[in-house]
Amino acid sequence: MAAGRAPWLAAGLVAVLMVVAARARFVVEKSSVRVLAPEHIRGHHDAAIGNFGVPDYGGTLTGVVIYPDTKPTGCDDFDAKFKAKSRRPVILLLDRGECYFALKAWNAQRAGAAAVLIADSVDEQLLTMDSPEASPGTEYIDKINIPSALVNRAFGESLKKMAQKVAGAGSEEVVVKLDWRESMPHPDERVEYELWTNSNDECGARCDEQMAFVRGFRGHAQLLERAGYARFTPHYITWYCPEAFRATQQCRSQCINRGRYCAPDPEGDFGAGYEGKDVVVENLRQLCVHRVANETGRPWAWWDYVMDYKIRCSMKEKKYTKTCAEDVVTALGLDLKKVLECMGDPEADADNAVLSKEQEDQIGSGSRGDVTILPTLVINNVQYRGKLERTAVLKAVCAGFKEGTEPRVCLSHDIETNECLHRNGGCWRDEATNVTACQDTYRGRVCECPVVNGVRYEGDGYTDCKAIGPGRCALNNGGCWSATRGHQTFSACTETALTGCRCPPGFHGDGHKCEDLDECREKLACTCPDCQCKNTWGNYECKCKGNQLYIRGEDVCIANSMSKLGWFITIAAVACVLGVGVAGYVFYKYRLRSYMDSEIMSIMSQYMPLDSQNNENQPLRQHDSEALR
Missing domain, CATH: 3.40.30.10 (Glutaredoxin)
Incomplete structure (x- = not known):
C-alpha cells in the first residue's frame, strides 16, 4: 500500500519544492578574512560561514595558514597534529571535494586546527556549507567546535601558493585574521x-x-x-x-x-x-x-x-x-x-x-x-x-x-574571556580605590570612565579619569591632596567645586601636592611693627609686644589701656545713649495708653450711654424691634 502511494508522494513533494525554489532567495552569511602577512598579499576577503561547528560571532581569531602536504582534502585522518613555528593558532586550509564539508572540519579539529578554511574548486559565488543529514558515520557533526568558512577559488589558490612556499623555503608565515565582529x-x-x-x-x-x-x-x-x-x-x-x-x-x-x-x-x-x-x-x-x-x-x-x-x-x-x-x-x-x-x-x-x-x-x-x-x-x-x-x-x-x-550571562567565563583581567585591559585605574575604566564586554573591552556610588568620572578612559560633581571627595578625596597631623586634617578637595583640586588656606601647591605655607617668612601676615609671628602647620600665630591686642583682620596691634579722659568720654556717651532710650520708651508707653483708652470708649458707647453723649446711640428696645418685623 505504501509503495503504491510513493509516486504520488514524490510528485507532490517535487511540485512543492519547485514552487518554493522559484520564490526562494537564499542569503549566504559571511565573515571576513584579512591577510596580515606576507606584506605583498595583504587584503580583505569574504568567506561564507559554515552551518556547523561554532562561529566566533562578535570575535576574531588570528592564526597561521597551513596547507597540508598530504591529504589536502581533509577527508581522512591526519597522521600528526599541525603546529605553527610562531606558536600561533593553526588555521588549516583544505581543498573542496570528495567528502562532506563537516567531515573536513572534524578531521582538521582532531589535527589541532583552531579553524578551517575550505578553498572552492570552481569559480562561482560563495555558498553555505551545510551539515549532512544524519546517517551512520555522521555522529561527529555534534562534536565539531571550531569555526569553518568557504573562500573562493582565486583567494584559496593564492593562500595555497604562499603556504607551500613557507613550508618549502622557510619564509615568512602566512598570517590571517578571521573576523566575525560584523557578521552579527x-x-x-x-x-x-x-x-x-x-x-x-x-x-x-x-x-x-x-x-x-x-x-x-x-x-x-x-x-x-x-x-x-x-x-x-x-x-x-x-x-x-x-x-x-x-x-x-x-x-x-x-x-x-x-x-x-x-x-x-x-x-x-x-x-x-x-x-x-x-x-x-x-x-x-x-x-x-x-x-x-x-x-x-x-x-x-x-x-x-x-x-x-x-x-x-x-x-x-x-x-x-x-x-x-x-x-x-x-x-x-x-x-x-x-x-x-x-x-x-x-x-x-x-x-x-x-x-x-x-x-x-x-x-x-x-x-x-x-x-x-x-x-x-x-x-x-x-x-x-x-x-x-x-x-x-x-x-x-x-x-x-x-x-x-x-x-551578565554573556560575561561568564565559559562564554567569553574577561580582557580586563590582563593589565586592566590597557585602561586607566586608580590603585588606591580600585576604580577602573575597563568595562568587560562580550566583544572585548571598552575603556570608559565609570560612575561609582553616584560619582561620575570624566576623561579619556585610557590614561586619565577624574571624579567630578558632588560627592567626589568621598572617593579617594577626589584624587586631591590631603593630610592629617594630630587632630587636624586638611584637604585640597572641596564639595563646592565640581572639579579640580585647590590647596586649602595655609598651604601652597597644585592641589595634588600641597606644602605648608610659612606666612611669617613670606611676610604674608603678622607684619606690623609690633607684631611677633610664629608659623604653625597650615596656619600662624601672631602676638603683639607689650600690653597690646592683635586685630587679625586688620593685621595691627592696638593699645590695651585708656586714659581717664577716654574713660569719662566713653561713660558719658553710653549714659547719653541710655537716657535717650529710656525717654523714648516712656513716650511710647504714654502714646499707646492714650490710643487704647480712646478705642475702649468708642466700643462701649455702642452699648451704653455715657455721660458725655446725652443719651445718644441708645440700644434697641423690644418694642422698637417689633416694628422691623
Whole structure:
C-alpha cells in the first residue's frame, strides 16, 4: 500500500519544492578574512560561514595558514597534529571535494586546527556549507567546535601558493585574521531572535536536535526575556499544496484549510501513524500559545508548553493529540478558549490569518534571505550559522547586543574571556580605590570612565579619569591632596567645586601636592611693627609686644589701656545713649495708653450711654424691634 502511494508522494513533494525554489532567495552569511602577512598579499576577503561547528560571532581569531602536504582534502585522518613555528593558532586550509564539508572540519579539529578554511574548486559565488543529514558515520557533526568558512577559488589558490612556499623555503608565515565582529548586527541593548522549527518529533536527528536545543536553551531564553534583554518569536515552516494536487488524498492528509497549509507525513507512510495535517494543527496551536501568552505578559511560557508537550504528548507514545495538548495549555494557566479562537477552523475553505502570516514571514526581506533550512535561527534579522546548541547559540545572541549593554550571562567565563583581567585591559585605574575604566564586554573591552556610588568620572578612559560633581571627595578625596597631623586634617578637595583640586588656606601647591605655607617668612601676615609671628602647620600665630591686642583682620596691634579722659568720654556717651532710650520708651508707653483708652470708649458707647453723649446711640428696645418685623 505504501509503495503504491510513493509516486504520488514524490510528485507532490517535487511540485512543492519547485514552487518554493522559484520564490526562494537564499542569503549566504559571511565573515571576513584579512591577510596580515606576507606584506605583498595583504587584503580583505569574504568567506561564507559554515552551518556547523561554532562561529566566533562578535570575535576574531588570528592564526597561521597551513596547507597540508598530504591529504589536502581533509577527508581522512591526519597522521600528526599541525603546529605553527610562531606558536600561533593553526588555521588549516583544505581543498573542496570528495567528502562532506563537516567531515573536513572534524578531521582538521582532531589535527589541532583552531579553524578551517575550505578553498572552492570552481569559480562561482560563495555558498553555505551545510551539515549532512544524519546517517551512520555522521555522529561527529555534534562534536565539531571550531569555526569553518568557504573562500573562493582565486583567494584559496593564492593562500595555497604562499603556504607551500613557507613550508618549502622557510619564509615568512602566512598570517590571517578571521573576523566575525560584523557578521552579527548589534544595534542596541535588546536582541530580537526567532526560531523556525516544527512540532514533529519523529523526523529523526533534526527533530532530536531541535528538542535538545529547546530543553537546553529554555533557561537562558526565559531569563533574557523576563529581564527585557531579548524578544523571542517562534515560527513554523509551512508548505502548501499546488492547485493541481489539492484534490488528492496526499494533499488532504498532509494539509489543512483545503491545501493551503501543509507538512510532510511524519513517518513518510500515508497508511500508518500520524498525518502531516496533525503536525500542521499542532504547529498552529503552538503559535497561538505564544500569542496568548504574549498578550498576558508571559511570552516565555511558550518554552514551557513545548517542553511539556514533548514530555506528555509524544508521537512515540501515541499521545500526539488534541486532548493532550489542551491539557498542557490548561496546566500552564493559559486561556484555552483564546487559544482555540486564535487557531480558527482547520477544515474551513478559507485562509488562516496566523499561518498565512507564517508563509509571508518565511520569505526573506531586506538583508535576510528566505527560510529554507529546518531548523533556522534568525538573530537581529540575520540567519545564524553553526550548530544548534545552547552555548553556541548563546554566544551568537550575546554578540547581538550593543557593546557595553550585555547582560551578565554573556560575561561568564565559559562564554567569553574577561580582557580586563590582563593589565586592566590597557585602561586607566586608580590603585588606591580600585576604580577602573575597563568595562568587560562580550566583544572585548571598552575603556570608559565609570560612575561609582553616584560619582561620575570624566576623561579619556585610557590614561586619565577624574571624579567630578558632588560627592567626589568621598572617593579617594577626589584624587586631591590631603593630610592629617594630630587632630587636624586638611584637604585640597572641596564639595563646592565640581572639579579640580585647590590647596586649602595655609598651604601652597597644585592641589595634588600641597606644602605648608610659612606666612611669617613670606611676610604674608603678622607684619606690623609690633607684631611677633610664629608659623604653625597650615596656619600662624601672631602676638603683639607689650600690653597690646592683635586685630587679625586688620593685621595691627592696638593699645590695651585708656586714659581717664577716654574713660569719662566713653561713660558719658553710653549714659547719653541710655537716657535717650529710656525717654523714648516712656513716650511710647504714654502714646499707646492714650490710643487704647480712646478705642475702649468708642466700643462701649455702642452699648451704653455715657455721660458725655446725652443719651445718644441708645440700644434697641423690644418694642422698637417689633416694628422691623
